[in-house]
Amino acid sequence: MKVSEQWLRTWVNPDWDTVMLSEALSLAGLEVDDVELVAPAFSGVVVAQVVQVEKHPDAEKLNVTQVDVGADAPLQIVCGAPNVVVGMKVPCALVGAKLPGDFKIKKAKLRGVASSGMLCSGTEIGLEQDYDGLMVLAEDAPIGVAIRDYLQLDDVMIDVDLTPNRADCLSVEGLAREVALVSGAAFKQPFELKSVSTQGVCPQAVEVVDSQACPKYLGCVVEGYDKTAQTPDWMVRRLARSGVRAISLTVDITNYVLLELGQPMHAFDADKLVGTLQVRHAKENESLVTLDEKALKLNAQTLVIADDSGAIALAGVMGGLSTSVSDDTSRLFFECAHFSPLAIVGKARQYGLHTDSSHRFERGVDPLLPERALSRALQLFTEIAGGQISDWVQVVNDDAMPEAAEILLRRQRLHQLLGASIEEGFVRDVLSRLGCQVSDVAEGWQVQAPSYRFDMQIEVDLIEEVARIYGYNNLPDSQVGMPLSLKALPESEQDTHMLRQAMLQRGYQEVITYSFVEEAALQKLSPEIPYVLLKNPISEDMKAMRTSLFPGLLQTLGYNQKRQQNRVRIFETGLTFSLEGEQIQQTAVIGGLIAGDVYPAGWADAARKVDFYDLKGDVENLLAMSHLHGRVHFEASQSPEFHPGQCAAIMLGDQPIGIMGQLHPQWQKPFGVNGGVFMFQIFMDSLLTMQVPKVTGISKFPEVQRDLAFVVERSMPVKSLVDCIRHHEGGLLQDVQVFDIYQGQGVLETHKSVALSLRIQHHDRTLLDDEVDSLIDAIVQNVKQTLNAQLR
Secondary structure: OEEEHHHHHOOEOOOOOHHHHHHHHHHOOOEEEEEEEOOOOOEEEEEEEEEEEEEOOOOOOOEEEEEEOOOOOOEEEEEOOOOOOOOOEEEEEEEEEEEOOOEEOOOEEEOOEEEOOEEOOOHHHOOOOOOOOOOOOOOOOOOOOEHHHHOOOOOEEEEEEOOOOOHHHOOHHHHHHHHHHHHOOOEOOOOOOOOOOOOOOOOOOEEEOOOOOOOEEEEEEEEOOOOOOOOOHHHHHHHHOOOOOOOOHHHHHHHHHHHHHOOOOEEEEHHHOOOOEEEEEOOOOOEEEEOOOOEEEOOOOOEEEEEOOEEEEEOOOEEEHHHOOOOOOOEEEEEEEEOOHHHHOOHHHHOOOOOHHHHHHHHOOOOOOHHHHHHHHHHHHHHHHOOEEOOOEEEEOHHHOOOOOEEEEEHHHHHHHHOOOOOHHHHHHHHHHOOOEEEEOOOEEEEEOOOOOOOOOOHHHHHHHHHHHHOHHHOOOOOOOOOOOOOOOOOOEOOHHHHHHHHHHOOOEEOOOOOEEOHHHHHHHOOOOOOOEOOOOOOHHHOEEOOOOHHHHHHHHHHHHOOOOOOEEEEEEEEEEEEEOOEEEEEEEEEEEEEOEOOOOOOOOOOOEOOHHHHHHHHHHHHOOOOOOOOEEEEEOOOOOEEEEEEEEEEEOOEEEEEEEEEOHHHOOOOOOOOOEEEEEEEHHHOOEOOOOOOOOOOOOOOEEEEEEEEEEOOOOHHHHHHHHHHHOOOOEEEEEEEEEEOOOOOOOOEEEEEEEEEEOOOOOOOOHHHHHHHHHHHHHHHHHHHOOEEO
16 A cells, blocks of 8 residues: 555644654554655745747757746746647756756756756656656646645655555545554544435446345446536645546546545446446356456356446456446446455456455455545545435345444453553553444453454454554563473474485485465376466466376476576475365475586586486485385376376385476476476375384304396386396295396397395395205296396
8 A cells, every 4th residue: 555645644644754654653553664765855946927939040940038036037948848838837047956866956048048047858857758848737837836746746655555444544544543543643534525416316227136246336326517626735735646547537536535535436337327226147158348348258147237238347356348438428337335355356366466455355345434425526526526316226235235343352462462451541542542442341352343344353453453553562571381291203203304414415406385286297297187276366377286296396496597507406395285075185295396507517527417327326315214214115106297208106015105206308398397307206105204223133144146147128127137036946046136137139129137235134044055046047947938048
């Protein structure tokens, strides 16, 4: 919320400077993001009127002007602006004036003609201007008055960052209430709200179909006004200093009331309305073209304003183009309504919109405000443009109107949570100044929250308000004792911190990414997993819950590669989400990604890009920390996100516990990454159990080593051969190691030779040669029968 300090001080004027005012707002929980001067420092610039313009005798593009600055005689000033004409009023920098940038005005001669000053554009005095040439002032601007005083440039724009629960401060009045509350200064409405006389029944019929979504709808027709009336300069300035551009009188007044009181409003061209105006939900695929010329296809959950021709506005969000007000509009229909926050929340983002109206209605607007806001808008409009106003049409469902919360604030609970004894008179005074109705009860106070404070619902909300006004810095420091019974971590349970440390030791960096991802990313990487869509997404690219960590990791990789970080090793731990029927399942996983060079650039290591086996080594290191060491195997697999032939499922028996592989090249461009990208993901619960160490004696008897070479089909995984050998032996085989794989002369092209070293040992005695030979013969026969492998 951006607001002019001068405008704010018309409501409440504490004896504070700008810095103290900003600090007080921040300490009260309304963080001030920025304080910006409306105009930089300058002096010696006054309102002037051009009384004569003649061409410069020696310069085609220059004019010699006579300018009235309120002195005894006009000043002669040479001017090169293309828009200078007799009678216009402009800023004039007198001799001796200092303009922004420490530019001083002196008497000068331009092409031989004396010039005593300078006529200024807006940019030359530090103001924005959307046209070329001199800054044109209003016809009633008083000649000779300092331009800083006339335009009220000694002002400051205060930008307040409001939390979603403080919708009551999305107006000048709301901020003024807050300033009065924390400062103790008097709060006063700077205008007298006079009743506007009405003439005749409103010719526009209104029907509210869904009164739960719209419990109050007010409107009236205005006609016979001056269509040439312009928005006053004071209103244009206040709008501009709140970040709103002036458009036309009707639109400017509705925007002004929104900023001043916090009530969104809208005006239709009454002659463009067809039949009865309805507040209803849209029909499926009903169309609407908004004021910003965006064509929308509406769904049945969207609340709209409609007439007999169809939808003409998104309720609480934006009006439609077909009924918009133009310079030719002669009859207006002003609407002012209260919409339930649940009926508006998320609708603007759903259609790629965000407006000041939706921002307020989503958070909650005072349900008692529409009458006052409509009166204020009509008063301003008739004071500026005149006109006749019809009687109001009012459709109100009292049963659907939100009710102010009734809250019991207990004295003991207040002191318990704040750790301080707050004077009862202070508590009662704070609650009264908050706008609450307060009555004393035995336990403390019975409080009815004001209609504009949607965030006051339970007792702790009131306690928070008391603490905020009392001052967090004024609360005493006290040590809180709480008995803790820490449960010992079982020896077999592994802390997630240890897994993180293991990844860090292997050169990875931990990242934390959003659980919300783009829906298209899930459809590309894991289309087989049912995913969860958010009803109220932050944005279109964050509308689905992730089913894996890969979208976030790839986004992080792309971000780094675009910043010349070509060696990336990252990991993340977190939850993934999937649908099983109508239930949302959450699964804790750990995932990682590597790309670029294996080692940082240096003289000791030759440059080499990471490959599948670099990632496999990291994964095996992670698995070795758990009870899975030696029990997990890798199986060739296929998955949409991975390159065919470079994807492996991580298996515990017959159950997959993870997956790893190289990103499919077709996804590199969509995700904005390049080069070989290798990723893995493992279920966290499979890693959190450690193998408890067991002491076993070392055999005193010698071991026997035998080397065997088998010729097998080239397509056969070596693991199948090793498993076949391990499964056959009867407890004597201690280890099997592959030490050579040969393909070439002496071996068929369709086959390969795999050489293995077998370590055989008995724990209780020395093995005999016959026992070893018998075991070897049995292994050879089993391998031959099972895998059709031949001993080489």
